[in-house]
Amino acid sequence: MKEKNAAIIISIIILCAFIVPFTLLNNIEKWYGSFLFWLILTFIVIVFNAILTKDWSDEE
Template sequence: MFRRVGFGLLGVLVLAAVVVPYTLLRDVQAWYGSMLFWAGIGLAVIVLNLLVTAAFKEK
């Protein structure tokens, strides 16, 4: 169950990483506005990947 939700959240984060900088952050003139957002999304994706794949074990 958590794995399915985790992969769904990963999809949402990837979609947000593409959509948000070109819509909500469009009027931010400084380049570090989008960069800070992408860094936060990147960190969230890494942590979520670790959580989702922690149960994968080699037989």
């Protein structure tokens, strides 16, 4: 269940990465508006994945 919720949240973040720059940030003339947004979303996904996988181990 934890992985399913994580997959849903990451999917929403990926959709935001496509939708927001072309809708909310389309009036920004410079490219770094979208780049900063994508950079922040990438950081959020990395942190989220680190939290999600911290309990995984190879011990049986």
